[in-house]
Amino acid sequence: MRPASPVHPPLIRNRPLLALAVFLALGAFLLPVLSHAPNRLISGRPVPLLSLPATSLALMAAPALLLGAGAFLPQSRRSLQAVALAAALFISSLLFAAGAEASRLGAEASAAARSSLGSGFWVMLLAACLILADSLARAGLPAPARLLAGVAAFIPAALMIGFGHLDDLSVMKEYANRADVFRQAVVEHLVIVVGALVPTLLIGVPLGVLASRRPGLGRRTLAGLGVIQTIPSIALFGLLMAPLSALALAVPALGAAGIRGIGLAPAIIALTLYCLLPMVRNTAEGLARTPRGVVQAARGMGLTERQILWRVRVPLALPVFLSGLRVTLAQSIGLAAVAALIGAGGLGSIMFQGLFANALDLVLLGAVPIVVMVMAVDALFRFAAGSLRIGASDGATAATGAGR
Amino acid sequence: MSALAQPHPASRTGAAMRRLVVALTLFGALLVAMPFSRSLFAWLFPRLERPLYEQHGFVALVLAHLGLVAASGLCAVIVGMGAAIxxxxxxxxxxxxxxxTLTAIAQTFPPVAVLALSVPMIGFGFGPAFLALALYSVLPICENTISGIEGVPPSAMQAGEGLGMTPHERLFRVELPLAAPIILAGVRTSxxxxxxTAAVASTVGAVSLGAPIIIGLNGNNTAYVLQGALLITGxxxxxDAAFEAIQARLQRWNAG
Structure with a gap:
């Protein structure tokens, strides 16, 4: 494109927003927003967006027009915040319209009828989420405020799920059919993650402290843990299976205590092995990053080595340590899904059950909560790190750069 | 990274090459010996009727696995580097x-979730596996290419300009060569x-080294699981050793 002439301001002020708005419009008009089938065995007929009732369309059109117009407005903080708000409203109205249409179609058909979310829905949701994230990033808010705004955008969605407005969508029907299984799967998933986190902290933190004191040992430890990281999770589960089942056979007491080739034991051992790397590395890096001058000043003030550790090194290492913890947790929530293959349970078992049975709604019911959990952990730790950074903004910020 | 990580370039190359040779030898030996290891696995797992996985040849599985990873990786390199440039x-x-923003959000998705969610889009088999692998590996490659190009010192760019290079020449002769180590690190991660993920993709019908594991898990055949796990690990x-060797070479070459 030609550079704008100095006389006329450019017509398009935000080309990425325009591109996303066009993407959203293509999804809205070319792809079905829902797919409706008389029962779960027959593949559904597409429900185009324009066949929705006028009230739903009007509800979505208002924020959508604002999104499109945002590309032509002067780009100020205020206008970007307005675009973010419009994106949030669009996401809510899209969900509301989809839920209402599913109820309307459900009322006309038999109880076995199913309305599932169509490709157009996902394209519009993706485009609106990207517009929301991008305009929040451009609006120049501090990171914690950005995160809070992002979370607030999904409160209406949570309320709609909570108050049953989406109950006629097939995913939610699938959930209602197996609410107990789902709840148990969430608990199992958390048990795996926390079960791996405890030994990771107990082993990883002392190892990290040791590594920060003896760089030679630290290098060798990290190299060894790095080799473990390169082994794919499914293979590590498989490698642990034979020795553990042999152990359970040889020592029946261990078998009775739940140490077997399949189930929780190999899952927790494998996850711990993976999580040690970020934990040891970030603990060591955090502690090693304390500026020499700060330590000397503390010594000069008469602090003992122990006091220096707890009052100087640990607070300065905390942000790097927290980012290690964030990586650890995000990684183990994802890996725990694979552990379902070796019978450890959790949300992965719902997901794989859906994959094996070719049931899309089950796949969604398993996979979406996993993604939401990872994002929640990620956001929580970034929020904590952001607040720490603001609290320690004088000089200590130098220690926070590691780990993205 | 930090003081904890980087040894001298020359010693890194030597160590990397040694590691590659050891890994290749062991893996080759494992692959050649596996079809003849029936009696070993029969002895290890006396209760199994079929102690050796024979639905596919192991070499064919390795090739299919590598093919899936390489094809999706190549696709991701083209798209990821293209977007970053x-x-x-x-x-x-x-x-x-x-x-x-897109790469930051997308990287919080676990790879398995990407795999599972791409099945509804294209069905079972090679397709969803290829799509999920390619989509997921675009992210680290794109991210690293951006930070690699951003890290090119302004003085190098000015020198290129001073030599009369066109923007196109500067990209291919200054920016990309200087960014290569960081780009390569991204490709290694992917x-x-x-x-x-290619191994897990056996659950959606792709042919890979995950097949013995999945079939073994479904049929309570620990020997199959072990055979698949050993080959995937190898x-x-x-x-990884091959990437380490290439990176070490590159580092030495860049250092002078």
Whole structure:
């Protein structure tokens, strides 16, 4: 494109927003927003967006027009915040319209009828989420405020799920059919993650402290843990299976205590092995990053080595340590899904059950909560790190750069 | 990274080459010996009727696995580097924050979830596995290419300009060569994740080294699981060692 002439301001002020708005419009008009089938065995007929009732369309059109117009407005903080708000409203109205249409179609058909979310829905949701994230990033808010705004955008969605407005969508029907299984799967998933986190902290933190004191040992430890990281999770589960089942056979007491080739034991051992790397590395890096001058000043003030550790090194290492913890947790929530293959349970078992049975709604019911959990952990730790950074903004910020 | 990580370039090359040779030898030996190991596995697992996986040849599985990872990786290199080059040019600069937001959000998705969610889009088999692997590996490659190009010192760019290079020449002769080590690190990350995801992709009907594991798990055949796990581990270590060797070469070459 030609550079704008100095006389006329450019017509398009935000080309990425325009591109996303066009993407959203293509999804809205070319792809079905829902797919409706008389029962779960027959593949559904597409429900185009324009066949929705006028009230739903009007509800979505208002924020959508604002999104499109945002590309032509002067780009100020205020206008970007307005675009973010419009994106949030669009996401809510899209969900509301989809839920209402599913109820309307459900009322006309038999109880076995199913309305599932169509490709157009996902394209519009993706485009609106990207517009929301991008305009929040451009609006120049501090990171914690950005995160809070992002979370607030999904409160209406949570309320709609909570108050049953989406109950006629097939995913939610699938959930209602197996609410107990789902709840148990969430608990199992958390048990795996926390079960791996405890030994990771107990082993990883002392190892990290040791590594920060003896760089030679630290290098060798990290190299060894790095080799473990390169082994794919499914293979590590498989490698642990034979020795553990042999152990359970040889020592029946261990078998009775739940140490077997399949189930929780190999899952927790494998996850711990993976999580040690970020934990040891970030603990060591955090502690090693304390500026020499700060330590000397503390010594000069008469602090003992122990006091220096707890009052100087640990607070300065905390942000790097927290980012290690964030990586650890995000990684183990994802890996725990694979552990379902070796019978450890959790949300992965719902997901794989859906994959094996070719049931899309089950796949969604398993996979979406996993993604939401990872994002929640990620956001929580970034929020904590952001607040720490603001609290320690004088000089200590130098220690926070590691780990993205 | 930090003081904890980097040894001298020359010693890094030597160590990397030794590691690659060891990994290749062990993996090759494992692959050749596996079809003849029936009696070993029969002795280890006396209760199994079929102690050796024979539905596919192991060499064929390795090739299919590597093919899936390499094809999706190549696709991701083209798309990821292309996007990164676009957003670091004046014409695409506006799109940079969008691309960075996209990669940051997408990387919080676990690879297995990407795999599972791509099945509804294209059905079972090679397709969803290829799509999920390619989609997921675009992210680290794109991210690293951007930070690699951003890290090119302004003095190098000015020198290129002073030599009368066109923007096109500067990209291929200054920016990309200087960014190569960081780009390669991104490609290594992608390949490492993809070798694992390709194994899990056996659950959606793709042919890979995950097949013995999945079939073994479904049929309570621990020997199959062990055979698949050993070969995947070997393959992952060989590929990682190969990347380490290339990176070490590159570092030495860049150092002088």
């Amino acid at each position: 676009f957003v670091t040019r004046p014409a695409g600069r506006e799109f940079r924050s969008l691309i960075e 390949f490492s994740i993809n070798i694992g 393959l992952a270590l060989v590929v």
